[in-house]
Amino acid sequence: MADDIITMLTTDHRELRRLFDMMTEDRSSRPLALPLAVAMLEAHSEAEEEQVYPALAREAGQKKEAEHAAEEHHEAENLGKHLLEMDWESKEFDRALERWTSAVVHHVEEEENDILPALSEALDPDRLQEMGMAFAQRRSQALAGEHLKAGSTGGGTSGQQEHGGETRAELYEKARDLGIEGRSSMKKEELAEEVHRAEGDNG
Numbered sequence: 001m002a003d004d005i006i007t008m009l010t011t012d013h014r015e016l017r018r019l020f021d022m023m024t025e026d027r028s029s030r031p032l033a034l035p036l037a038v039a040m041l042e043a044h045s046e047a048e049e050e051q052v053y054p055a056l057a058r059e060a061g062q063k064k065e066a067e068h069a070a071e072e073h074h075e076a077e078n079l080g081k082h083l084l085e086m087d088w089e090s091k092e093f094d095r096a097l098e099r100w101t102s103a104v105v106h107h108v109e110e111e112e113n114d115i116l117p118a119l120s121e122a123l124d125p126d127r128l129q130e131m132g133m134a135f136a137q138r139r140s141q142a143l144a145g146e147h148l149k150a151g152s153t154g155g156g157t158s159g160q161q162e163h164g165g166e167t168r169a170e171l172y173e174k175a176r177d178l179g180i181e182g183r184s185s186m187k188k189e190e191l192a193e194e195v196h197r198a199e200g201d202n203g
């Protein structure tokens with residue numbers, strides 16, 4: 001039997017922290033560990049926002065918490081991507097790495113102390129199990145998508161892309177800029193629809 005969502009998220013968090021420690025303690029590990037940590041965090045966040053936060057908002061009544069957690073994901077994603085463009089041996093990198101890892105660790109702690117207990121209290125074991133599988137599948141797709149993007153040389157869109165090839169993270173950012181409420185508990189299709197509608201209204 002596969003792990004439930006609580007165990008899966010906790011395991012993923014532990015793996016991220018291992019990579020953070022590695023990069024902090026051993027500079028030479030950075031060229032290998034950084035892209036891994038950035039891709040992992042992105043896939044983790046995307047899967048969590050699609051498969052977990054909507055249930056957190058709707059089934060566990062934690063709408064505000066879901067919204068807050070999604071904001072933290074996007075901040076962390078931006079910090080991580082910024083690091084990819086920096087010289088990993090520089091002092092600036094040290095500082096940016098410290099900022100990034102503390103932001104993620106803060107988020108992880110909130111999630112493990114507040115969000116996960118709320119989920120496991122509100123949802124029955126079968127639902128937690130089912131959510132774990134959905135999360136793992138979505139995470140795996142996101143990681144494979146990263147791989148495909150990295151391997152393609154321009155222009156190609158993968159089969160599962162729609163809405164002009166925008167990822168959920170991109171749609172989420174647009175939704176935030178447009179002030180769309182309830183965005184953190186929306187699935188990608190809903191986000192795309194709301195963004196499309198709001199952009200239509202503005203134009």
Ligand SMILES: [Fe+2]
Nearest residue numbers: 045048069111
């Ligand atoms: Fe998270």
